[in-house]
Amino acid sequence: MLRVKDPKRSVEFYKFLGLSQINKLDFPENKFSLYFLAYDSPQSISGSRHWTDRSGVVELTHNYGTENDPSYSVVNGNTEPHRGFGHLAISVDNIELACKRLEDAGYAFQKKPTDGRMKNIAFVKDPDGYWVEIVRGQDTDANVSQTDPSTYRMNHTMLRIKDPEASLKFYQETFGMKLLRFFELQGADCTLYFLSYPESNPPLRQGAQNPAAGWEGMLELTWNHGTEKQEGKVYHDGNSEPQGFGHICVSVDDLDAACARFESQNVNWKKRLTDGRMKNVAFILDPDGYWIEIIQNEALKGRSHW
Known part of the structure; x- marks a missing residue:
């Protein structure tokens, strides 16, 4: 997942690279939208599958109003001191x-x-x-x-x-x-x-x-x-200010069972399924503090009904 300033320009760029928009989720109450892009042609590896059952998906997050804010920008993860x-x-x-x-x-x-x-x-x-x-x-x-x-x-x-x-x-x-x-x-x-x-x-x-x-x-x-x-945290996770990259995502066969397994392994949670209003996503922190989103693979078990 990458945060973007202007979704029109960003979607146009990734479509130019051959990706297709396979889903869009709008959250007007929270003032953001999510765009999901992947290779969707007959030659693609998983083009016929549900969007949660793909191997290579790019998620673009647009927070409303950034496209008209001249002061808004993201960090790309390759400049000091925000490499990650x-x-x-x-x-x-x-x-x-x-x-x-x-x-x-x-x-x-x-x-x-x-x-x-x-x-x-x-x-x-x-x-x-x-x-x-x-x-x-x-x-x-x-x-x-x-x-x-x-x-x-x-x-x-x-x-x-x-x-x-x-x-x-x-x-x-x-x-x-x-x-x-x-x-x-x-x-x-x-x-x-x-x-x-x-x-x-x-x-x-x-x-x-x-x-x-x-x-x-x-x-x-x-x-x-x-x-x-080196002592302490070395790399920027993209979610602390200034922001940019958000997370990678892994879809699982059974979201509740997978999260119970993660719990038994004493992972470092950013968000459990039971936290907050969204009960269909969880976030785990890796050793460097990068976020990993966990979602249900809807092709294997209907749970979230995105």
């Missing part, structure tokens, strides 16, 4: 053609494919300045003459973490994710860990340079070496 959330990542059929299409449309880049040593990734900025990584979605894209956004994937969300041992234990044992791969960036003094629910994606492409390039909904945890030795 890093980026969303979209895998594409041809990185050069996909980036040219974005550049021709007037969107600004943090990094183009030709910048720096890493030629196989780029970072485009959305209307609020959040970074969206563009990654190669297949090993060879020489035969692609025109990029097709309907084939793109919402590949992953990146969060910076203080202590990889604590974070990997939490996401694997508490949330049941699988560690797919990890690697150290040469010369960058950091390690990247990729976790996911393999059952919700097609089989890995064995032997591929990036076997999960065609997957959706992965979590990338970035550990900058040495942060585990």
Whole structure:
């Protein structure tokens, strides 16, 4: 979930990346609306499923009036002292053609494919300045003459973490994710860990340079070496001022049973199901204080009836 200033501009940007608006929830009494976008074409991984049963969904939160407030802005998670959330990542059929299409449309880049040593990734900025990584979605894209956004994937969300041992234990044992791969960036003094629910994606492409390039909904945890030795909280969670990134979200098979299980594991709650007026969502804090929303997968059990 990302907070946005102007939903019209933001939805237009993500639709340009090939996503479709699959749901919108309005809360006029609380003066905000939620926009949910995902890849919805016949080529997508989970386009025919209920919106709570998808692997790669972008939620945009608009608080009424921000679009007309010249002083309103968000933090994108990549500037000191508010680093934390890093980026969303979209895998594409041809990185050069996909980036040219974005550049021709007037969107600004943090990094183009030709910048720096890493030629196989780029970072485009959305209307609020959040970074969206563009990654190669297949090993060879020489035969692609025109990029097709309907084939793109919402590949992953990146969060910076203080202590990889604590974070990997939490996401694997508490949330049941699988560690797919990890690697150290040469010369960058950091390690990247990729976790996911393999059952919700097609089989890995064995032997591929990036076997999960065609997957959706992965979590990338970035550990900058040495942060585990620092005292106190290292990263900004996006929900304390100044705000920006809000949370990741996991849908579960049985919301009440899942939350009872989380309770038995002594998780750090931000909001239990019984707290407040909304009895169909809960929030758990990860080791770095990032929020994780828990919702019912309505395809498996009708409970919330969004």
